[in-house]
Amino acid sequence: MYWEPEKECLDREDLEQLQLERLQSTLNRVYEHVPFYRKKFDAMGISPEDVGSLADLARLPFTTKADLRENYPYGLFAVPMREVVRIHASSGTTGAATVVGYTRNDIRTWSNLVARVLTAGGVTKDDVVQIAFGYGLFTGAFGLHYGAERVGASVIPASSGNTARQIQIMKDFKTTAIVSTPSYALLMADTLREMGIPVSALSLRYGLFGAEPWSDAMRKEIEGKLGIVATDNYGLSEVLGPGVSGECLERQGLHIHEDHFLVEVVDPETLRPVAPGEAGELVITTLTKEAFPMIRYRTRDLTRLLPGTCRCGRTGLRMGRVSGRTDDMLIIKGVNVFPSQIEHILFEFEGTEPHYQIVVDRKGAMDEVTVMVEAAESIFFDQMRRQKEMVEKIQKRLAQELGIAVDVRLVERKTLGRSEGKAKRVVDRRKL
Numbered sequence: 001m002y003w004e005p006e007k008e009c010l011d012r013e014d015l016e017q018l019q020l021e022r023l024q025s026t027l028n029r030v031y032e033h034v035p036f037y038r039k040k041f042d043a044m045g046i047s048p049e050d051v052g053s054l055a056d057l058a059r060l061p062f063t064t065k066a067d068l069r070e071n072y073p074y075g076l077f078a079v080p081m082r083e084v085v086r087i088h089a090s091s092g093t094t095g096a097a098t099v100v101g102y103t104r105n106d107i108r109t110w111s112n113l114v115a116r117v118l119t120a121g122g123v124t125k126d127d128v129v130q131i132a133f134g135y136g137l138f139t140g141a142f143g144l145h146y147g148a149e150r151v152g153a154s155v156i157p158a159s160s161g162n163t164a165r166q167i168q169i170m171k172d173f174k175t176t177a178i179v180s181t182p183s184y185a186l187l188m189a190d191t192l193r194e195m196g197i198p199v200s201a202l203s204l205r206y207g208l209f210g211a212e213p214w215s216d217a218m219r220k221e222i223e224g225k226l227g228i229v230a231t232d233n234y235g236l237s238e239v240l241g242p243g244v245s246g247e248c249l250e251r252q253g254l255h256i257h258e259d260h261f262l263v264e265v266v267d268p269e270t271l272r273p274v275a276p277g278e279a280g281e282l283v284i285t286t287l288t289k290e291a292f293p294m295i296r297y298r299t300r301d302l303t304r305l306l307p308g309t310c311r312c313g314r315t316g317l318r319m320g321r322v323s324g325r326t327d328d329m330l331i332i333k334g335v336n337v338f339p340s341q342i343e344h345i346l347f348e349f350e351g352t353e354p355h356y357q358i359v360v361d362r363k364g365a366m367d368e369v370t371v372m373v374e375a376a377e378s379i380f381f382d383q384m385r386r387q388k389e390m391v392e393k394i395q396k397r398l399a400q401e402l403g404i405a406v407d408v409r410l411v412e413r414k415t416l417g418r419s420e421g422k423a424k425r426v427v428d429r430r431k432l
């Protein structure tokens with residue numbers, strides 16, 4: 001099922017024509033209204049008229065998080081404040097806040113793009129959608145909320161937190177679709193069990209999760225515990241919020257809304273495009289944003305573009321799941337490791353709760369990494385021997401997979417912090 005079939009299934013040729021027209025108008029807009037871009041373009045001796053094809057995109061400068069910070073709060077807005085009807089901000093997992101704005105049209109576009117994501121994930125106007133993202137400056141809650149209303153579903157703005165009440169609402173209000181971060185979904189699933197409510201007492205059918213990386217193993221766990229079909233959706237405040245891309249029920253990659261975003265994947269070191277299908281940093285140019293257009297924004301998110309087309313019939317490019325960010329990559333003994341790789345392995349083990357945290361510390365000149373994993377009660381209170389076996393097994397698998405030895409510690413259930421929003425997977429004691 002599609003939300004906007006005429007856009008989601010556009011011919012490549014028509015799509016590219018539309019993209020070029022929209023790119024040109026975006027470039028004119030920023031050149032005209034945002035001194036930051038005008039200066040950059042002038043310095044590079046390039047003007048919007050020089051961009052005659054999509055390939056010319058590569059001649060334009062990149063925009064980074066640092067540029068956003070330097071223009072805090074409104075320096076990159078391309079419209080006067082009187083046309084801005086909404087402001088959001090991301091505190092970011094790393095560093096100072098980024099402020100973003102939306103015109104009335106931007107909100108309309110945003111709602112439509114999120115409606116596409118929801119529709120692709122199975123949601124219709126017959127659904128009761130519970131939004132368990134924190135309402136506030138974070139784009140997640142309002143983005144999904146407006147999209148779900150646009151679809152015509154019945155929206156419950158539950159917000160995040162107060163998990164027992166969340167479950168009560170889910171049960172009593174007959175929620176059919178839950179929207180949250182994957183880590184919060186897992187916490188809700190565990191709380192459900194603790195409250196002694198069988199999953200059959202719920203009406204849930206779909207889960208739409210995003211805002212943080214998660215593995216396929218975690219998806220299975222959530223689906224099993226909540227009795228749902230779970231899809232992944234992606235976005236970031238700097239270019240919109242949720243609604244940039246999302247999986248359909250085939251779950252073979254996230255459909256990028258290419259009529260609104262031009263995407264590139266580049267090598268984060270050389271900034272040159274990677275070979276087709278290779279992993280690299282996602283770079284996004286917005287094509288329709290009015291208040292806050294972005295030219296070649298370096299997302300720092302790592303993904304790849306998938307070849308071929310999806311069985312669902314959508315024609316836009318698909319991206320693989322975001323495995324992590326260039327800035328949450330750990331370099332352990334010279335080896336690049338992403339938290340998602342560790343997560344994937346932990347889910348292989350029966351008896352470990354899939355709650356984990358990666359602690360990085362420095363002993364002398366060496367970085368030391370300890371993976372803390374919550375163990376099921378049966379194991380934790382069992383003989384030391386079983387605990388030791390478990391630790392050894394996990395260490396062995398991690399060493400196999402990552403190519404380096406890391407320490408593993410089993411901890412009692414609920415010792416590690418729980419997340420009601422984005423999970424904090426890495427505790428870097430080197431910086432404390």
Ligand code: DLL
Nearest residue numbers: 090140210211212213233234235236237241242322
């Ligand atoms: O997290 C927007 C969003 C809200 C997306 C709700 C999906 C659902 P920010 O707070 O600005 O915006 O954080 C954006 O989160 O650059 C990624 O690193 C990460 N991220 C978002 N979605 C995914 C995902 C929202 N599906 C940053 N998989 C992005 C992996 C994700 N990482």
